[in-house]
Amino acid sequence: MKSERKIAIILIVPALLILISIVIFPLLFSINVSLRNYDIRRPKEEYPFVGIANYIRAFTDFRFYSSLFIMAQFVCLGITLQLLIGLGLAVLLSSITWRKYVLPIIVIPTLIPPIVAGYMGIIIFHPEGPINYMLSLLGIKDKILWYTAPGTALITTVLVDTWQWFPFITLLILAGILGIPKDFYDSAKVDGATSFQAFRYITLPLVKSIIVIVVLFRALEMLRVFDIIYIMTFGGPGTTTEVVNFYAYLTGFRYWDLGYTAAIGWILVIILTIGVTCYLKITKVS
Amino acid sequence: MRLSKRFLEALKVIIVAFVILVCLFPIYWMIVTSLEPWEVVLTWPPPFIPLGFTTEYWDMAFSKLFLPLSNSLIISGLTMLISVIIGLPSAYSFARFKIGGTQITFWILSLKFLPGIVPAVAFYILFSSLGLLDTQFAVIITHLVITLPFAIWMLKAFIEKIPLEIEEAAMLDGCSRFSVIHKVIFPLSIPGIVVTALFCFLWSWNEFMLALILTKSKAYTLPVMIASFRGAGMIWGGISASALLAIIPALILAVFLQKYLVTGLTMGAVKGG
Numbered sequence: 001m002k003s004e005r006k007i008a009i010i011l012i013v014p015a016l017l018i019l020i021s022i023v024i025f026p027l028l029f030s031i032n033v034s035l036r037n038y039d040i041r042r043p044k045e046e047y048p049f050v051g052i053a054n055y056i057r058a059f060t061d062f063r064f065y066s067s068l069f070i071m072a073q074f075v076c077l078g079i080t081l082q083l084l085i086g087l088g089l090a091v092l093l094s095s096i097t098w099r100k101y102v103l104p105i106i107v108i109p110t111l112i113p114p115i116v117a118g119y120m121g122i123i124i125f126h127p128e129g130p131i132n133y134m135l136s137l138l139g140i141k142d143k144i145l146w147y148t149a150p151g152t153a154l155i156t157t158v159l160v161d162t163w164q165w166f167p168f169i170t171l172l173i174l175a176g177i178l179g180i181p182k183d184f185y186d187s188a189k190v191d192g193a194t195s196f197q198a199f200r201y202i203t204l205p206l207v208k209s210i211i212v213i214v215v216l217f218r219a220l221e222m223l224r225v226f227d228i229i230y231i232m233t234f235g236g237p238g239t240t241t242e243v244v245n246f247y248a249y250l251t252g253f254r255y256w257d258l259g260y261t262a263a264i265g266w267i268l269v270i271i272l273t274i275g276v277t278c279y280l281k282i283t284k285v286s
Numbered sequence: 287m288r289l290s291k292r293f294l295e296a297l298k299v300i301i302v303a304f305v306i307l308v309c310l311f312p313i314y315w316m317i318v319t320s321l322e323p324w325e326v327v328l329t330w331p332p333p334f335i336p337l338g339f340t341t342e343y344w345d346m347a348f349s350k351l352f353l354p355l356s357n358s359l360i361i362s363g364l365t366m367l368i369s370v371i372i373g374l375p376s377a378y379s380f381a382r383f384k385i386g387g388t389q390i391t392f393w394i395l396s397l398k399f400l401p402g403i404v405p406a407v408a409f410y411i412l413f414s415s416l417g418l419l420d421t422q423f424a425v426i427i428t429h430l431v432i433t434l435p436f437a438i439w440m441l442k443a444f445i446e447k448i449p450l451e452i453e454e455a456a457m458l459d460g461c462s463r464f465s466v467i468h469k470v471i472f473p474l475s476i477p478g479i480v481v482t483a484l485f486c487f488l489w490s491w492n493e494f495m496l497a498l499i500l501t502k503s504k505a506y507t508l509p510v511m512i513a514s515f516r517g518a519g520m521i522w523g524g525i526s527a528s529a530l531l532a533i534i535p536a537l538i539l540a541v542f543l544q545k546y547l548v549t550g551l552t553m554g555a556v557k558g559g
Contacts, residue, residue, distance in 0.1 A: 252410075
């Protein structure tokens with residue numbers, strides 16, 4: 001039995017060593033960076049220790065608050081849209097027999113590089129592009145400046161993210177629905193339930209735990225949205241689409257204040273951790 | 287009653303057809319854009335079938351693609367190999383010996399949700415002081431931060447599905463623990479290994495932010511190249527052609543990984559049908 005334990009440890013050592021050196025060490029190092037005035041343009045010896053000054057600066061930085069607020073808008077809008085479309089489509093697909101021919105097509109958006117999805121957004125939502133043309137056929141003659149106007153830029157990036165990720169939610173909820181035994185629906189039918197009642201009292205409660213997990217997965221991904229913003233709007237116009245992750249990138253790799261970037265990154269980690277803990281408490285799913 | 291049922295079926299077909307159209311139209315639009323001569327792009331009304339035809343942009347894309355394409359292939363390929371080779375033994379250990387309990391495995395899971403900007407800052411400073419910025423090595427290391435935990439978690443889920451009895455029988459027949467792994471577990475988990483490897487490859491292939499931060503003119507990947515075209519004077523045809531090449535792995539995986547997508551996208555957090 002003792003040799004068993006030895007084997008277990010031997011097997012785990014390579015992965016653990018690598019994870020420690022490429023995860024734990026950089027994380028500790030980035031805490032160190034976040035406590036310094038780490039302007040990389042200065043000579044090597046001049047990164048003075050400043051304590052929690054970078055964190056305090058974040059709490060007085062209007063642009064940081066604004067980026068948090070934009071991130072929250074992005075996540076809320078996106079989750080709502082994606083969940084509604086995903087749930088509706090999953091229910092629809094669960095009722096058709098030829099879905100196995102449809103699924104490989106509709107998962108394509110989820111698997112392509114987000115940077116390409118963003119580029120597609122640029123050409124599709126271009127003022128002279130196909131979306132505005134179709135709207136003009138419907139009578140909306142004004143060319144909407146989708147991602148270059150302050151009022152519509154954020155929602156346009158949300159639409160692109162939704163295009164990319166609704167299949168993910170559809171697929172997962174569909175897997176949940178298909179896992180429900182058919183007898184449940186048969187006996188509900190015998191009892192005279194309408195199909196809406198069957199959805200409300202059988203499907204929804206049984207896929208609830210999946211919805212909870214899916215929303216968590218998506219929210220965690222969307223909180224870090226970067227690629228679509230980078231290619232479509234670069235945070236603009238003005239700062240209307242400047243989400244936290246993008247602001248952190250700008251401070252570090254455009255203004256070269258890496259200490260502040262690390263601090264923003266860690267604040268984001270703390271927000272994520274608190275958010276996830278509360279979310280799991282409220283929804284009571286482990 | 288009959289009629290309304292027919293109507294409902296027709297409605298379903300229409301909605302599904304619309305969804306398929308929405309999914310595929312942007313890809314179609316990129317194909318059109320990549321084949322159109324310069325004068326036709328951005329004319330009103332936008333041409334839904336190419337007006338005129340040129341391979342100029344594909345030639346241009348191919349002439350510039352060699353470096354980013356080979357970088358992307360090397361980085362994704364090596365990230366995939368290292369993740370699976372290093373991940374497999376520890377996944378076995380987690381699955382069979384329950385070593386470290388659930389704490390350590392959940393810690394590994396949580397790494398997937400680490401905001402990339404946090405390690406990126408540290409890696410940028412470390413690699414620049416080691417003179418390793420703008421190398422494939424730097425990108426591979428940072429990609430492993432995500433793909434290695436992912437591979438461990440996925441492989442663990444696959445190994446847990448292999449019945450314990452098979453191993454016990456082999457051990458009763460005198461196999462050592464290592465030959466059990468080599469001769470029993472490894473062959474049986476090949477489908478799981480392939481699926482995990484492909485997901486690691488795709489993740490690394492699609493990744494943008496870390497590659498953007500850590501590379502400049504030598505080790506940049508395909509997404510970085512596509513993004514570098516942004517701004518005024520975008521050459522639409524050239525970007526479209528490059529972007530179409532960048533989605534090829536996704537198209538292949540959409541067909542072949544259909545059965546495993548649910549597991550792969552959630553790392554087994556949701557059971558797939």
